Amino acid sequence: MHTWKRMVHRAVAVLTAASLGTLALVALSSAPAEAVRPPGIPSAATAQTELNALTVRTEQNNNTYDRDLFPHWSSVGGGCTARQYVLGRDGSNVETGSDCQPDSGSWQSDYDNVWTSTVSNATIDHVVALGEAWGSGAWAWTTAQRQAFANDIDSPQLWIATTSVNSSKGADDPAEWMPPNTAVRCDYVKAWTHVKYLYNLTVDSAEKSAIQSHLNTYCGTSGGDPGTGDCTGSSNSARTITEGSTVSSTIALSCSGSASSSSSVTVNITHAYYGDIQVDLRAPDGSVYRVQSSSSNSGNFGSRSYTVNLSSEAASGTWTLQVRDTYSGGSTGTLNGWSLSV
Incomplete structure (x- = not known):
């Protein structure tokens, strides 16, 4: 058995109609493992713009729907199906066999907000149901x-969703169902809007x-107000990122009040393999937020x-960006700069 990353590192081809290579933003917690959300979740401002652009129309042809019309869990490369890939990408300490099927994790x-170590209970939900x-x-x-x-x-x-919560959602839209975990509702509705926009639905x-x-x-918007806060800073001091090491860069902010629920971080890095890079944001009080997890x-x-x-x-306070090249034997890179809006 071997870990997911070493099996599919740089080997997974993409089967998709849209390529958005960002990873979702997650805070490190005291949970039994690191929580990871899907890639490509947009900012609240972007989601608002995309929502404004969507065509409003009554649903059509619902009586002709058949799940088999959407060939699902196809191979996405590296011998893995889309389901197996997501379980490896968004799981923690995932061990797989030669067939790419997770054996543990x-x-x-x-x-x-439920953790499971039972593979069969870790179902994959289409945020916009088929x-x-x-x-x-x-x-x-x-x-x-x-x-x-x-x-x-x-x-x-x-x-990734437990069997029970996936079943409770069914094919409902956000007018009919929202995740019971309120902490994820902002990202959920942004993801829903983004997928609808990407596919012109x-x-x-x-x-x-x-x-x-x-x-x-849940996202602090108001009919177009991005709600990302007006306290900003940036750093353009370059840092060399060597293999297996972590580099840090700081931004000191002086402003009143709390940070926003839709704060934004923009990072500019020169590196040939963005999946090698792990990025964390450390708050002034020491709390750490995972900006990007390493991947294949x-x-x-x-x-x-x-x-x-x-x-x-x-x-x-002083905010610290920590960038780590997690892969030895690959390419070095450079943190060119970053900005923060809280």
Whole structure:
């Protein structure tokens, strides 16, 4: 048996209609393992812009939906299906056999904030359910397009969920169901909006109203207000990132009040394999937030932006970005600079 990263490092090809190589933002906690959310969750400001651009239309052709019209859990490369890939990507201490199927590990179901070490209880939920997508426009797609949608590992479409919470959601939209864990509701509704926007899917009027309400309530937006805070800073002091090492860079902020629930971090790194890079943000009080987890993904890092709920933190103080190259035997890189808006 071997760990997930060493098996598929730089070996996973992407089967998707959209490529968004960012990873979701997570805070380190006292949970039994590190919680990881899907990649590509946008900022509240971006989600608001995307929601405003969606076409409002009553769902169509729901009576012709069949799950088999969306070939799902297809191979995404490295001998892994989309389901196996997500279990490896978003799990902790995952051990797999030669067939890529996880044999052991821990998985967090963010919807209900439950950890499980039982593989069969770690189901994969399509944030925009296949039935919902069908009625929102996927009925007009080709089979290949529906397959790409059902196996999209690069957008925030695939989430780990316990069997019970996945069943409770079914094919409901945010007007009908929201995760019982309120801490994930902002990211959930941003992910929902982003997937609908990526695939040019429609929303019905009740769905759009509910999404707007949830953005306002859980993400701090107000009809277009990004709610990312007005206390900002940046650092352009370059740091060399050597293999297996961690580099740090600080930004000192002086402003009153708490940080925003939709604070943003933008990081510019030169590195040939962004999956090698792990990025943490350390708050003035010492709390650590995982900005990007290492993964098997390849491709240049470049400039990447992330959203994090820092509402429990004071805005003022010294914030520290910690960047680690987790892979030995690969490429070195450079932290060119970063900015923070809290």
